[in-house]
Amino acid sequence: MSNQTNSEYQKAIDYLYQMASDGQLIVGSKIPSERELAQKTGISRNSTREAISILRGIGIVESRHGSGNYVSKDPGSSISMMIKAMLALKSTSKAEIIQVRKVISYSVCELIMDRGLTKEEVADFQSILDGMITASKEEFAEYDRSFHRKLMLLTDNTLFRTLMEPIGEAYLELIPEVIGHTDADSRKALVDIHALLISGLVDHDREKCKAYFEKHYGFVEDGLEL
Amino acid sequence: MSNQTNSEYQKAIDYLYQMASDGQLIVGSKIPSERELAQKTGISRNSTREAISILRGIGIVESRHGSGNYVSKDPGSSISMMIKAMLALKSTSKAEIIQVRKVISYSVCELIMDRGLTKEEVADFQSILDGMITASKEEFAEYDRSFHRKLMLLTDNTLFRTLMEPIGEAYLELIPEVIGHTDADSRKALVDIHALLISGLVDHDREKCKAYFEKHYGFVEDGLEL
DNA sequence: AGGACCAAGTGGTACTACCAGTTGTTTTTC
DNA sequence: GAAAAACAACTGGTAGTACCACTTGGTCCT
Numbered sequence: 001m002s003n004q005t006n007s008e009y010q011k012a013i014d015y016l017y018q019m020a021s022d023g024q025l026i027v028g029s030k031i032p033s034e035r036e037l038a039q040k041t042g043i044s045r046n047s048t049r050e051a052i053s054i055l056r057g058i059g060i061v062e063s064r065h066g067s068g069n070y071v072s073k074d075p076g077s078s079i080s081m082m083i084k085a086m087l088a089l090k091s092t093s094k095a096e097i098i099q100v101r102k103v104i105s106y107s108v109c110e111l112i113m114d115r116g117l118t119k120e121e122v123a124d125f126q127s128i129l130d131g132m133i134t135a136s137k138e139e140f141a142e143y144d145r146s147f148h149r150k151l152m153l154l155t156d157n158t159l160f161r162t163l164m165e166p167i168g169e170a171y172l173e174l175i176p177e178v179i180g181h182t183d184a185d186s187r188k189a190l191v192d193i194h195a196l197l198i199s200g201l202v203d204h205d206r207e208k209c210k211a212y213f214e215k216h217y218g219f220v221e222d223g224l225e226l
Numbered sequence: 227m228s229n230q231t232n233s234e235y236q237k238a239i240d241y242l243y244q245m246a247s248d249g250q251l252i253v254g255s256k257i258p259s260e261r262e263l264a265q266k267t268g269i270s271r272n273s274t275r276e277a278i279s280i281l282r283g284i285g286i287v288e289s290r291h292g293s294g295n296y297v298s299k300d301p302g303s304s305i306s307m308m309i310k311a312m313l314a315l316k317s318t319s320k321a322e323i324i325q326v327r328k329v330i331s332y333s334v335c336e337l338i339m340d341r342g343l344t345k346e347e348v349a350d351f352q353s354i355l356d357g358m359i360t361a362s363k364e365e366f367a368e369y370d371r372s373f374h375r376k377l378m379l380l381t382d383n384t385l386f387r388t389l390m391e392p393i394g395e396a397y398l399e400l401i402p403e404v405i406g407h408t409d410a411d412s413r414k415a416l417v418d419i420h421a422l423l424i425s426g427l428v429d430h431d432r433e434k435c436k437a438y439f440e441k442h443y444g445f446v447e448d449g450l451e452l
Numbered sequence: 453a454g455g456a457c458c459a460a461g462t463g464g465t466a467c468t469a470c471c472a473g474t475t476g477t478t479t480t481t482c
Numbered sequence: 483g484a485a486a487a488a489c490a491a492c493t494g495g496t497a498g499t500a501c502c503a504c505t506t507g508g509t510c511c512t
Contacts, residue, residue, distance in 0.1 A: 008496065033462060044497045046272070049463085053276045057283020065463050066504030096385040103333035111329065159322040160329075163389060234465065259493060270466045275494085292473030292493050 011041045012051035020071075030068045031061065094174060094224060101171050102217045104164060105148065109201065109209050112154050117201050124150060125198045132191045140187055141175040147194060178223030190219060237267045238277035246297075256294045257287070320400060320450055327397050328443045330390055331374065335427065335435050338380050343427050350376060351424045358417045366413055367401040373420060404449030416445060 015037065019025045032040065038048040052069055055061040062072045117125075128150070132143045145168065152164050182190070193215045200208030241263065245251045258266065264274040278295055281287035288298045343351075354376070358369045371394070378390050408416070419441045426434030 035462085046498085047496060050275065050279045050495090052463095053279035054283035057280035063463065064505080066461085067506075068462060096383045099337070099383055100385050100389070103336060104330065106336075107329035107333045110332075111325075157322050157325055159326050163326065167385075261493085272467085273465060276464090278494095289494065290474080291495065293475080294493060 008043045008047040009051040009054070011043055012037055012048050013055065015041050016051075016055070025071050027071055028073050029071050031071060033068060095221075097167060097170050097174070098217060098220055098224070101164075101167050102213060104167070105151070106209070106213050108152060108155055108160065108164075109197070109213075110206075112151075112201055113204050113206065113209065116204060117154075117198070121154070122198060122202060129191055129195055129198075132194070133188070135187075137179045137182070137187075138176075140179055140190075141172065144175060144190075145172050174220075174224060178220050181223045186219075190216070193219070234269045234273040235277040235280070237269055238263055238274050239281065241267050242277075242281070251297050253297050254299050255297050257297065259294060321447075323393060323396050323400070324443060324446055324450070327390075327393050328439060330386075330393070331377065332435070332439050334378060334381050334386060334390075335423070335439075336432075337383075338377075338427055339430050339432060339435065342430055343380075343424070347380070348424060348428060355417055355421055355424075358420070359414070361413075363405045363408070363413075364402075366405055366408075366416075367398065370401060371398055400446075400450060404446050407449045412445075416442070419445070 016025065016031060019031075025031060031037070034045050034048050034052065038045040041048070052061055052063070056063060060072050061069055063069050125147070128143055128147050132140060132147075135143055148168060149165075152161050152168075155161070179187075193212055196208055196215075197212035200206070200212060242251065242257060245257075251257060257263070260271050260274045260278065264271040267274070278287055278289070282289060286298050287295055289295050351373070354369055354373050358366060361369055374394060378387050378394070381387070405413075419438055422441070423435055423438035426432070426438060
């Protein structure tokens with residue numbers, strides 16, 4: 001994991017990564033104080049603070065004035081910030097985000113299809129769909145989000161969720177643009193499309209699921225005029 | 227875009243974001259020097275450097291010693307860093323890494339299957355497979371890696387590559403453990419399995435590709451005793 | 453016990469000084 | 483006059499010190 005950059009601050013980062021891989025740093029735990037870290041790594045406190053600033057930028061460290069620096073509980077959240085920055089700088093990324101989300105969502109469904117859905121899970125999804133029917137444009141996006149979040153939770157693979165979550169966030173920002181192009185009828189159609197997926201999962205029907213994805217993201221791509 | 231945090235360094239970040247939204251900062255352009263920035267925003271050079279460290283952590287600024295700080299051309303590269311850090315911190319299980327890699331790899335193949343492979347691409351893959359046949363245990367892992375890297379390069383979706391790269395790295399660290407359980411015969415079988423995938427991509431044959439993934443990762447899971 | 457207080461430790465900011473690269477200009481050299 | 487060497491004026495990188503602002507845990511007093 002060690003980086004060979006010549007920078008001094010890298011020593012502090014390497015030192016912390018080493019602690020992490022030794023299991024001495026778990027999520028939420030306090031990292032050594034800046035002065036101690038500086039002394040241990042043989043660099044100045046300035047450079048130590050620089051290292052910590054970078055880690056804070058990356059989102060894996062949080063600082064509490066007067067208390068200490070801590071390993072962030074939610075490092076995933078700042079990945080979405082980063083993807084946002086990417087979006088701001090590279091105008092072609094919309095299509096990429098949609099594509100990634102589509103393809104990964106589908107793969108997750110493949111995983112879920114093997115085990116099917118419990119009655120409780122079906123009921124949960126149904127209540128989301130029920131909410132969609134009467135939802136306003138603004139609410140609709142939120143339902144769509146919780147639908148997909150729930151879907152992701154079915155995998156019990158935390159790495160998946162961590163990777164997928166920020167993409168979902170970035171995707172969510174595109175939703176208003178999509179929904180803006182819809183009327184009540186097309187939103188009704190969207191609800192049916194979502195129902196199709198649930199049905200496909202219950203029946204272990206790969207084709208149904210595939211149809212869902214084609215329709216759903218066809219909708220999205222039209223809305224974004226891609 | 228302005229943040230209401232009380233920190234001093236935030237002034238520098240806000241100042242730069244303001245410049246960006248005014249169109250004065252385009253990709254690759256040089257941002258004001260640290261001393262100038264400090265003077266303009268009324269904060270110390272220390273705090274200015276802290277701001278720039280964070281921006282460098284986020285990946286939207288690159289620093290060149292003796293030259294200046296520049297708006298990054300490739301903000302995506304640091305997403306990889308971030309995911310790597312996450313993998314180190316969250317003691318992700320082997321099974322999760324394998325599963326994510328499998329699913330994303332498969333997703334990419336779905337994308338590629340639509341367009342198939344050019345003759346040149348097939349030849350490139352074939353040369354990797356040829357290398358595998360005579361490879362030692364140690365070399366085999368490296369071939370496997372370049373195989374999958376090449377696969378990833380076929381999707382011109384940079385977001386995909388960005389997400390996949392660190393997972394590939396994590397996966398790579400597991401490879402020696404897998405290969406350690408193999409003999410020459412089973413490695414020969416692995417080469418055949420890889421050839422199956424290429425054949426599937428050429429023929430647009432989804433089932434062949436699927437068979438590849440089942441066999442390949444079945445192999446891996448056995449090797450890791452999952 | 454309860455509350456007020458205090459002291460030690462922590463991150464936050466500033467200033468200064470110097471090192472180490474880069475870059476464009478000037479001077480030297482042929 | 484053109485190429486090469488030297489220089490000067492930038493740039494970011496590192497270090498050290500001092501002090502401020504805040505948190506925390508303990509002590510002392512009531």
